[in-house]
Amino acid sequence: MTRPRRPILPLLDESHSTLQSRPIRKRDPDQPSLPFDPMPSRVEPCLALLKPTVPVGPDWLYEVKLDGYRLAIHIEPKGVRIITRGGHDWTHRFPTIAAAARKLGVRTAILDGEAVVLDDHGRSDFGALQRSLGGRGGRRVSAESILVAFDLLYLDGHDLTGTELDVRRHLLEDLIPDGDDQTIRISEEIDLPAEELLEHACHRHLEGIIAKHRDRPYRSGRTGDWLKIKCVQSESFMIVGYEQSVSAGGGIGSLLLAGRRGLDWIYVGSVGTGFTASDAEYLKKTLDRLKTSRPVVPLKGKRLVLVQPTLIAEIEFRGWTDDGNLRHASYKGLREVQDNAAVFDMNGTMRS
Template sequence: MSSRRPRSQPLLADDAPVRSRARKPRDPKQPQLPFDAMPERVEPCLAQLRPKPPGRDRYLYEVKLDGYRLAIHIEPKRIRILTRGGHDWTHRFPAIAAAAKELGVATAILDGEAVVHDAEGRTDFGALQQSLGGRGGKRSSSEAIFVAFDLLYFDGHDVRGMELASRRHLLESLLADAPEAIQFSEEIEGDGDAIFEAACVHGLEGIIAKDRDSAYRSGRLGDWYKIKCIQSESFMVVGYERSASARGGIGSLLLAAWSGHDLGYVGSVGTGFKERDAQELRGLLDKLATKKAPVAYEGRRKNVVWCQPTLVAEIEFRAWTHDGKLRHAAYKGLRDVQDNAAVYRIES
């Protein structure tokens, strides 16, 4: 029986796999350019949220991944794996670091995400967290793989100024014979609306649309867009409701988002966490307990335990209610501090 981990399933259109076209190998006659200093760290390019695909020909589409954003720095004498916040997590992904050493390039910076796939080939954020021992855990993940979608530095040259299509061409060539722990995020060709619909039918989180002519620009500047089938955002945990019948004694978590400079209550979540999650949460939240409510709250206070706004939870939800509360919310896991996940901000 094969021991290969499941890959993401191809999106279907009229029952035929939608795949990217074959690429030409890199031209060995490229002119030799002066070497550029290798950046210690690059602030990542971030995707803006859109309700639907942009629908213009200059965009390429990829499956939206549900993992930890990382950058792999391949240097002459070492490998560094940095989180979005700039923390060194090389020791937490030994299989990915070992695979990076085998890529056959002296220097490079790869942008991508560490993920764990479920039995259906979908990326599973909760499974990734558990492979690392949970929030604040000290375990190294042997199950995670790195899905690379951009190349920022290559063979002594800073390539961020090149257009995305050319950077991905170099990246695909670099990963042609890569070990299984590092994979290339393939482009999905076709109409954006059809690709998005297929992604949702197959239970994926959504798609990413990227301007194929764009340079790599750090920040959320509109070169990349994310279109989600199911909304998933990060919210601050500000307390919990006690329950004698619920596992771990937590009936639901109370959540908040930024509204200007203050936190505003956006509802609660009482599903999605297993017994181990609930026990871990109870231990963490009880250490952060406070008598003062961090947010304005008009619900019943009898069984509420307020907490200092420190923990950030990833929450999946279907929509917003008319009064600004989360609808059909489900807990996915706690974000790690080093992941530097942005707490959702309510637009005024």
Template sequence: MTKPPRKPSQPLLRDADAPLRSQPRRRRDPDQSQLLLDPMPARIDPCLALLKPRPPKGRQWAFEVKWDGYRLAVYIEPKGVRILTRGGHDWTDRFPAIAAQAKRLPLSTAILDGEAVVFDELGRSDFGRLQQSLGGKGGKRTSWESVLMAFDLLYLDGHDLTGTELTARRHLLEGIVPPGGEEAIRLSEEIEADGDTLFRIACEHGLEGIIAKDRNSTYRGGRGGEWQKIKCIQSGGFAIVGYQRSSSAFGNVGALLLAARKEGQLVYVGSVGTGFKANQALELRAAMDKLKVTAPAVKYSGGRKNLIWTRPKLVAEIEYRAWTHDGKLRHPSYKGLRDEQDNAAISRIADGDGG
């Protein structure tokens, strides 16, 4: 015969009507392990897109528009907001609208990755307008019209997300920056389309190109291939090694003489005489005249007259269609001067570029 259960010596509730009370909190043992939050990193090296001639195939690839602006990382903390350039320089004061919008986001701490842009009348990002809003090369103006097109979330409320796959990071980002907004921080939306189709449409609408991202990839700095860029129009940074003086051109600058790096040396890659407006030409002339030298920094045999040579300290952003057979830029157009604080690198060309 089984025995009945023993009556507990201390009932769970002495008085059924008495309120429940929690156990008194004990002082924490300093040697006891605890769940730690990830510290906010001072800076994360940006993931950079690898240039490819055509979009990749496969369901793992997500596609976005390629924005033409300045790469920024926005660090949000209770003590304030920091906006860092790709090179790690603090430009918080130069983007006040973006900084103000970041403070209003529904979170405590975060790191947003994105591109600061200024749009033209057709809604396309325009690098020249962005530079003008900032006061040009070395300018100190603040750009109230700049918009951050946010495309990644690297840190959120005490958690480092760089080891998380892109799909999860994007899901969290969309909860913070919803699509369709008109604020100073907007979502760079993924576009549900075949890569080839999207690339064709982007080029037809005069966009710079598209970006392809591996949905399953984690976030790591550098050009590892997880992100790829496919450009309708090629562009790059080229050193200004001189200019052709012209009495009939804005600022008396008829054309800029350009150079790129090849096998560790600067080589002449042609000239550009279109794309800059009157005020840009005047600023260029003033900057170049401070860098005059008597001998060119490159081998030159172009036969142009009235040439003024300069030290290769200024880096111009140039759009171009292709390379000629003799290694010159085809149909180049001036877009603006790259700022040293934005990691103004001179393009490197391989043996296959222009022969």
């Protein structure tokens, strides 16, 4: 169940007059019709801080945690740009999202959201998104992906990053068309008691819950304004080798994984499930080109092939063993440098 949409209210100051920001610099000649705030070329994203429990209280709103690529959609007078979390232009990789953004009927806007591919149950599927893009390093465009928008940072001459989330959400709801068949959709609020949210999400095999403070402005980085509470842990690890399969004629039986601890690499175990036959074929072909006699993690074994630390894998797991290995690990796909992939830090720094 979702909250009903409320009417969009004007931005008001304490005297209840309409709030208009003053120009902070001379008008941009490339944007001559812009009356108020110059449009930023890029906004560093707000990131969610990992927490074990869902925060409780009326100051929080809750959304489903998505599993895709974080994108900023820049709608500009000269066209649309799609920027990854790492700052790379991927407009050409998501042409259907770009086309849908051009039809939103605004002259300038910046949407914050997640590109996802949905499975038959309406859940985001990271592996399906990766396949739609042709895998790591692939050059395919993703026609299957949609954008789930969850924030609005700029709209028709107004910089909204200093405005509280509730107002930004109302403006976003007014901008995005209704309908489950839209290429750009809004991330709906979940209207359930906070104590039931995580159980509800996990029962439906979702990634987890995102909790956001309603009254906070949009602040870049991991400030604690946004929190993530996961059903199943999922992090990025470096592939440092593979174990040859006994039954598959020297193919991949499992991938050997490592995390970071400062400047050092720490072995965290292996993963032997989650990849398809085509995944295994691509991984073996790629990893065989990265073989090294000077591995970053000193592992020994007759069937082990050790490689240079180059490929970053997204791994789902249920926890940690007493000796520091991943428990019940499953391979989900490879992360891209353009997606600002960050290897799991054993000191506790986690990516969003």
